[in-house]
Amino acid sequence: MAGEKSLPEINKRIKKGKVVVLTAEEVIPVVQELGLKKAAAEVDVVTTGTFGAMCSSAAYFNFGHTKPRMKMTEVWLNGVNAYAGIAAVDALIGATEVMKNDPLNSIHPGEFRYGGGHVIHDLVAKKPIHLRATAHGTDCYPRREIDTVITIDDLNQAVLFNPRNAYQNYNVAVNLSDKTVYTYLGVLKPQLGNANYSTSGQLSPLLKDPYLRTIGIGSRIFLGGGIGYVAWQGTQHCPSITALPNGGSLIEGGTLAVIGDLKQMQPEWLMGASILGYGVSLAVGLGVPIPVLNEEILYWASRTDEEIYAPVIDYGLAYPAGNPEPLAYVTYAQLKSGTIKVDGKEVPTGPMSSYPAAKKIATMLKQWIEQGSFLLTEPVAPLPSIGEAAPLNPLAETESQTDGKGELIWLPNA
């Protein structure tokens, strides 16, 4: 294709201080004015951003060896269980883990005031964290208990590793039932009382490179206010594009697994989230730079809220039952306007992920690139593109074989 640029060329321009970077919002009027061809020649990088609660986030640590030595088998950080079945003094804390003795939903809707997401935030904020661990004791690791206080600076390694972030697109949640429901997409009032959505639309990373032409394993990104990398495809990664009955297309299903050194991240961009009636999560700030290698990449990167659709799903009955048939498709422009129409009814909309924060991330990333402190990386391997990922299967349940006393019988060759 004419006017192709290479990534090393773009990096050269970054080093020379001559790079042209625009956020995914800023690039829209430029493409509208100059046309794709001219704009692709002028613009080198488009930056994206998203900030919202992203379950499937976690952090792992190495605490350093104790004296005498200890092989920690159960670990709690500020009373939140961390998974210690990795090694003697390594542990992983998941964003959605709740506190020991949390009342959960026993008084519905539960408040879930503190959990794994909050521990990760408090660590990054350099707050002291209570570490408690127990062990069974071995000849080489005799110690059985520890109760101490640590900060992130005391840890040998602290790594943010999120198995699924940056969902390409998300459902718009409504409630057709007769009672209020408390979901991971917020409080949904009965009978189409409101509609909640949760991506940054025209700023959202994977909506701006839907075929994953530039984003791959090893891509350097903005993660939690610091630098991170794409580690793998995210869990449930299955990008698709579907033509919609009334025109337009629905792009959805891509996800990223990301990794980065927690010690250089910022508390503002890793916020513990308490989602009423649902649980705990971690709001992650994530931004991906898209190198404008050709017109086609810029075509997707400059798509607008008017062109990006999301499915409207009933979270009152259909979604919990596992039958999420879309009630309608709406654009992000409609969602941001404040109301959408579902079944002939005007429904007020509300976001769950912050557009102002997404914009700030895209702008910060832009500045890092302009200042020359952030170079783009060529993926070391591509991620499965649209049509290339295996379809997602629901969990198939088989009847378990028991011995009549409730004990499972394992059939060696079954």
Added chain:
Amino acid sequence: MAPERIVLRFNATTSDKPVIYHLVKKYNLIINILKARINPHKEGMMVLELHGEPEQYAHGLEYLRSMGVTIQPLSEQVQHNETICNHCGACINVCPSGALYLERPDMKVKFDNEKCLVCLMCVKACPYKAMEVYF
């Protein structure tokens, strides 16, 4: 009866008595605990929202006083902590009065104190605890 909001203060001898249980059991009051705290000296503070028959309500308060609990009416306010708020928008549709609203096209969340009914819905619904209650 419209829900009443009150602040209870317990001394060290009553703070471990099941008074709330009795309020529910004996006086048939519907109780929403908005806030509860106990200090190292075992003195407690609790903010309750009570619902019930007016007569039962009066008897319930009498019972509390008889247990040595002091009762005050609640005069509270809600504040929007702008250093914590990230403008996610999760509070917009739970706010019944429009006190919390989105400013377009910026999509920033604003709080209009004048319109606030102190219903505390946003305090529960804000995932980041940016809506704070002041007494």
